[in-house]
Amino acid sequence: DIQMTQSPSSLSASVGDRVTITCQASRDxxxxxxxxxxxxxxxxxxxxxxxxxxxxxxxxxxxxxxxGTDFTFTIANLQPEDIATYYCQQYDNFLFTFxxxxxxxxx
Amino acid sequence: EVxxxxxxxxxxxxxxxxxxxxxxxxxxFSRFAMHWVRQAPGKGPEWVSTxxxxxxxxxxxxxxxxxxxxSRDNSKNTVFLEMNSLGAADTAVYxxxxxxxxxxxxxxxxxxxxxxxHVTVSS
Numbered sequence: 480d481i482q483m484t485q486s487p488s489s490l491s492a493s494v495g496d497r498v499t500i501t502c503q504a505s506r507d508x509x510x511x512x513x514x515x516x517x518x519x520x521x522x523x524x525x526x527x528x529x530x531x532x533x534x535x536x537x538x539x540x541x542x543x544x545x546x547g548t549d550f551t552f553t554i555a556n557l558q559p560e561d562i563a564t565y566y567c568q569q570y571d572n573f574l575f576t577f578x579x580x581x582x583x584x585x586x
Numbered sequence: 587e588v589x590x591x592x593x594x595x596x597x598x599x600x601x602x603x604x605x606x607x608x609x610x611x612x613x614x615f616s617r618f619a620m621h622w623v624r625q626a627p628g629k630g631p632e633w634v635s636t637x638x639x640x641x642x643x644x645x646x647x648x649x650x651x652x653x654x655x656x657s658r659d660n661s662k663n664t665v666f667l668e669m670n671s672l673g674a675a676d677t678a679v680y681x682x683x684x685x686x687x688x689x690x691x692x693x694x695x696x697x698x699x700x701x702x703x704h705v706t707v708s709s
Binding site for chain 2: 480511513515517521522523524525528529534564566568570571573574575576577578579580
């Protein structure tokens with residue numbers, strides 16, 4: 480099975496900062512990587528699919544990049560409403576795994 | 587508007603069974619694979635199972651294979667998860683999620699999620 484290593488596990492940043500989260504796959508998954516946002520008490524929400532495609536309605540300050548084994552998720556100009564836990568998720572050969580999550584706090 | 591409404595969760599003793607349902611609306615149900623994903627308290631999401639749009643292909647995570655069975659009734663826009671031999675490790679919120687895009691067996695992009703149903707396994 481493919482393992483996803485997500486880092487950091489937690490992050491504290493200020494409003495307006497640029498925040499970056501990384502996810503590494505245990506083997507090449509091409510661009511089969513999604514990013515989700517989860518706020519307390521809510522279901523995860525798809526933000527980015529296929530490594531870099533922004534879901535309709537998601538603010539453009541969110542972005543994703545990468546392919547193969549190394550992926551990056553970025554929030555430019557961090558806003559208070561971005562407080563959440565973020566997860567990467569790979570989809571390869573009908574087996575799906577999530578990263579461990581990154582909990583984002585505002586300083 | 588896409589809506590997914592899970593039901594059937596509750597308390598069950600170890601070794602017991604439960605059947606979860608997910609009623610879908612707002613999209614052409616039979617064109618999309620559907621997933622079950624669970625999240626234990628304080629943990630990240632864990633993929634559980636997937637069924638193709640026609641219901642002819644199903645897939646399971648290692649931790650549930652042989653104990654859980656996914657099915658769907660496209661005439662009722664509903665997907666089910668039959669869970670047997672439940673143990674404490676199965677305690678979680680269970681979400682159903684819609685796959686994207688349509689008309690392929692399974693893509694693995696979970697674009698809409700329900701609000702989840704709680705399953706607690708305890709004596």
